[in-house]
Amino acid sequence: MFLHFEDIRRVRGCQGAPGWGGSMDFAWERLPEPVLEGLCVGGTGKLHLMRLAGLCLNAGSETGSGGAPLRALGLDLLRAAFEADPLDAPLAGQLLALAPEAWSGPELGPLLVALEALRIQAARPNPAEQNIERLAARGDLQPACEAASAALAQDPGNPRLLRPALDLAWRSGRAAWAASLLEAPWPTKAEPLRRFALGNTLFLLKDYERAREAYAGACALPLPLARWRLGECLLRLGERQAAQDTWLTANRERPWNVNLLLRAHDAALGLDTALRPLDGRLAVLLYTWNKARFLDATLAAVFGSELAGAHVFVLNNGSTDDTAGVISAWQGRVGEGRMTRLDLPVNVGAPAARNWLASLPAVAACRYAVFLDDDALPPPDWVSRLGAAVEAYPMAGVYGCKVVDVDNPACVQNADLHIRPGASGEPRSAEAGNGLALSDLHLLEPDCGQFDYLRPCVSVTGCCHLFRTRILADCGGFDIALSPSQFDDLEHDLRLNLKGRPAVYQGHLSVRHARRTGEQARSSSRAAVNGHSNWAKIERLYPRREIREIAGNDHARLLEDLRRKAEALGPEWLAGSQLPPGEPKAR
Secondary structure, eight states: OOOOOTTTOOOOOOSSSSSSSSSSOOOOOGBHHHHHHHHHHHHHHHHHHHHHHHHHHHHHHGGGGGHHHHHHHHHHHHHHHHSTTTTHHHHHHHHHHOOOTTTSGGHHHHHHHHHHHHHHOOOOOOTTHHHHHHHTTTTTHHHHHHHHHHHHHTTTHHHHHHHHHHHHHHHHHHHHHHHHHHSSSSSTTHHHHHHHHHHHHHHHHHHHHHHHHHHHHTTTOOOOOHHHHHHHHHHHTTHHHHHHHHHHHHHHHOOOOOHHHHHHHHHTTTTTOOOOOSSSSSEEEESSSOOHHHHHHHHHHTTTTTTTTEEEEEESOOOOOSSHHHHHHHHHHOOOTTTEEEEEOOOOOOOHHHHHHHHHHHHHTTSEEEEOOOTOOOOHHHHHHHHHHHHHOTTTTTEEEHHHHHHHOOEEOOOOOBBTGGGSSSSSTTTOOOOOOOOOOOSOOOOTTTOEEEEESSSTTTTTEEHHHHHHHHHHHHHHEEOSSSHHHHHHHHHHHTTOOOOEEEEEEEEEESHHHHHHHHHEEEEHHHHHHHHHHHHSSSOOOHHHHHHHHHHHHHHHHHHHHHHHHHHHHHHHHHOOOSSSSOO
């Protein structure tokens, strides 16, 4: 099925060989629906890009000679997937095999040589590979890193060992170790790819000056992602106009990358640094169970932040550790005028605890209420960052943020969540439920700024989410059938979507979070069973037609939001992105 928009202007990109080196004949209105939906969700994440590439290549082959632009897009998506993992020699070989006819442009010759050199460089197998992969799959990251170090000491520069080592490094917070593995230049034509990978590790170390140099070296090849990352370094070094110029070039090379457009828009308009006060009093709501140490750190972060008169409510959900003592200590420090405590004799579960807090007359008297996990660490300006989101999208039902790991901020736990493209339309089996599946692009790669944007979505994480108390009351409480926890925030967001109140994601606010929900579930059979059970309950609550309605409305909002932002950036960006004109229907 193809979507056609009469008001979309078809604009040809830069001239040259189709599909490569920023020369794509690209038009949004010609895209198959699953591809269009997928690109609106995001243009990042290796597995996501490979899936979209496969859809384009298959559809392009089925449409005969008219499918050339779609095949070209598929090839560029595949190349983008390689750039997300620039030492992937098997994928480099696949690119060379798939597109021999596309290597005619003079700027592409060095890239062809580099890919071939990488493939040759990775031709020698190493017996340690399987052991490293086995340890990593079991979650034994430290032994896996030690095995990789030992193997690379004997076989330095082997991409077959470097790839799993780099993946281990960002997942375990060992970017310095990864950088040390890439410091020595390669005496091969694949050297720009080493510089690309080195730039990624230096970026995670926040060494933006050296990362900038590494990315600049990688840009000797036509690698739009390296150019995007170069612009990100320039922005963080204070060179905002140079960053915009660099991003505009990257957009011309890759007009389908919505993450780049969103990032450039917010930086150009100052939304990445915007701070706005909330237009009313705020209640900060925490509920806690047996996390005394984490709660103490969370309250220190909250009371050390710019609360602008907000009142903090803490519900002790039947804790048996020193939680009561921690709450007493903080109440003694800040006084009852800033903090209210509630003590329950038993743990009533997360949904009931949320509802208990929201039902308090003192909370209902506030204009806003924000729920914050008892193991979350917000930055000093978190309230004003949420205020900027409210100002930008005043009609939303809930506002959330980017959530990162407390010890390894390169790992994003949650970002903007959307119904996974195609999920609600897949054939239903007895086990398939209603087809509800959420996007997971934020889990596919380290955080290099690609999720730093502000836009609507289906759901945001309950780790830190802001409501207008009126909307919170109108929507009804969190579903206690999803006790003791997991997915009650998602169910509430789905309900808000059906009421025409989507979520808004504030990616310029990063909240550090101690618990990784997925890892916790894997380590606890009880948590895993509860998670599966609650997901099944949500699937029964929302029939397929409602999931389709939510997904369709979200897709329409994303398109309108992208079009509006391309127009705000100016004609050069609008021409490159080719998004539909007209006023947005919903925000």
